[in-house]
Amino acid sequence: MKTALKNFKIRAIALSTGSVTRSYIEDGLAQGIPQIKLERISQTIGLNIRKTALNNITALDLCEDASRRLLRQLDLDVSSVDAIIFVTQTPDYAQPNNASLLHGRLGLSQDTMAYDISMGCSGWVYGLHQAALLCAHGGLGRVLLCAGDTLSRTTHKLDQSINPLFGDAGSATLIERSGAEDTMYFMFGTDGSMSSAIKVPAGGSREPLTSKSKEELKDKFGNITTQENLQMNGADVFNFTLRDVPQAIQAVLTHANYKVSEVDALVLHQANKYIVQLIGQKTGFNPQQVPNAVFEKFGNQSSASIPCVLIDSLGEALTKKAVKVVGCGFGVGLSWAAFAGEIGPVTVCPIQPYPQTP
Numbered sequence: 001m002k003t004a005l006k007n008f009k010i011r012a013i014a015l016s017t018g019s020v021t022r023s024y025i026e027d028g029l030a031q032g033i034p035q036i037k038l039e040r041i042s043q044t045i046g047l048n049i050r051k052t053a054l055n056n057i058t059a060l061d062l063c064e065d066a067s068r069r070l071l072r073q074l075d076l077d078v079s080s081v082d083a084i085i086f087v088t089q090t091p092d093y094a095q096p097n098n099a100s101l102l103h104g105r106l107g108l109s110q111d112t113m114a115y116d117i118s119m120g121c122s123g124w125v126y127g128l129h130q131a132a133l134l135c136a137h138g139g140l141g142r143v144l145l146c147a148g149d150t151l152s153r154t155t156h157k158l159d160q161s162i163n164p165l166f167g168d169a170g171s172a173t174l175i176e177r178s179g180a181e182d183t184m185y186f187m188f189g190t191d192g193s194m195s196s197a198i199k200v201p202a203g204g205s206r207e208p209l210t211s212k213s214k215e216e217l218k219d220k221f222g223n224i225t226t227q228e229n230l231q232m233n234g235a236d237v238f239n240f241t242l243r244d245v246p247q248a249i250q251a252v253l254t255h256a257n258y259k260v261s262e263v264d265a266l267v268l269h270q271a272n273k274y275i276v277q278l279i280g281q282k283t284g285f286n287p288q289q290v291p292n293a294v295f296e297k298f299g300n301q302s303s304a305s306i307p308c309v310l311i312d313s314l315g316e317a318l319t320k321k322a323v324k325v326v327g328c329g330f331g332v333g334l335s336w337a338a339f340a341g342e343i344g345p346v347t348v349c350p351i352q353p354y355p356q357t358p
Contacts, residue, residue: 001188002255008135009178010128011142013307013318014070014349016062017298018053018152018168019357027164046273046292050167050299051353052152059088060098062170063146064105065354070172071106073349078106082140083113085130087123087147087303089332090154091116102146113140120198121269121331123147123303124171125339129186131175145173147303151230154200156216158224162232165272167299170354171307184341185256187248191334197236198332202227237334241275245330246282248338253283253326256340260284263340265314267327270295270305279328303329308351315348 024047028038041047053062063086071078086099093101099114108114113134119126124147131143148170155163202213213227225231245268253260266285268276273295280290291313294305301308306327310318317323321344328338 002186002251003129004183004185004255005129005132005136006181006183007178008132008175009180009182010343010346011174011176012070012074012347012349013171013173013311014066015169015171015304015308015311015351016065016069016354017051017351018057018062018150019353019355020052020054022050022052024048024050024164028160031158031160033160044274046296047164048296050152050164051169053150053168055153057150057354058092059090059148059150059168059170060092060101062150062168062354063098063148063172064102064170065352066170066172066349067102067106067144067146069349069352070174070347074174074347079109081108081112081142081144083131083134083143084108085115085117085127085143085145087117087119087127087145088149089118089120089302090149090151099146119335120149120302120333121271121305122329122333122335122337124173124306125186125327125329125337126188127303128173128175128339129337132184135175135177141177143175145175147171147173147307149302149304151300151302154230156225156229159229161221161223161234162230165300167301169298169301169304169308171304173307182342184339185252187252187255187338189244189248189336191240191244194236194240194334197233197240197334198230200228200230238275240334241271241330242278242282244336245279245328248336249279249283249326249328252338252340258324258326258340262324263289263326264317264324265326266290267306267309267314267325269329269331270309271300271331302331310343311348311351318344318346319348320345
């Protein structure tokens, strides 16, 4: 699916990470993994440190902190927010949704729309498109888009295949109706036949939590998981990423009539550093156009990773001028979502851990 929207802009972005710093090397050594193996993997895919949340901190808390800092920096009255969209796969409860909970915490007007989108790594782009629709065609003036997850606690600590990958973060992006003619182009796709490649099998209505779902299972590599943990078929996900994501990026470039040489940055979901570099190469971008430092600083942040790249790698430029950006999120579903357009100038709030240490 492709679409194009105008009459909206991104006004501000903020992101809050977990407050716990985890070292891949140190964690691996504590589990008895040889240092030479850890260093080889670290160098290959960029595993270094990640920021995870305290046990009592959720994606809702992280997004609330990012939202409050964003609204405070803009000096905006909360009554001016017309809608909240909350993108997450780790909500506080099955019911009510996170958007309604955040609505109550922020004290927004009862006229404010609030709903969740259950998406993972492609979710920020989905949320941006929804917010843009509400502003461009729904008559709303301001939409607060929150996107974040605490995926680090969904994995089994002894599953070395995926546990070291994930960090926790929550983002807040303010989208406004602008009246401008600048267009942003979108491209979406789904391969539901591959949906089992990334999954948490138990915990929903199809497979409720039971004593059996807690039983530990060991694979041939010694990784341990349960049916209640996040599971990923690494080979299937890798093949999907290198097959479908470059095609989506090429399609959105064509849709926007952009040449690679005209683009200031290719902003990708930070699955890991190696994958980001490969996608950049396969789509013809030079390394300087493809920020890839976020993963080794924060880990895989799911739907928060694209706003993290915008702040961490492009923040200084975005505060001063319009930057021509092509981006793509990809993952659970399996799904992908690409966009192309100019972003900026925007207000960029510094990345901060939550809660901050005294």
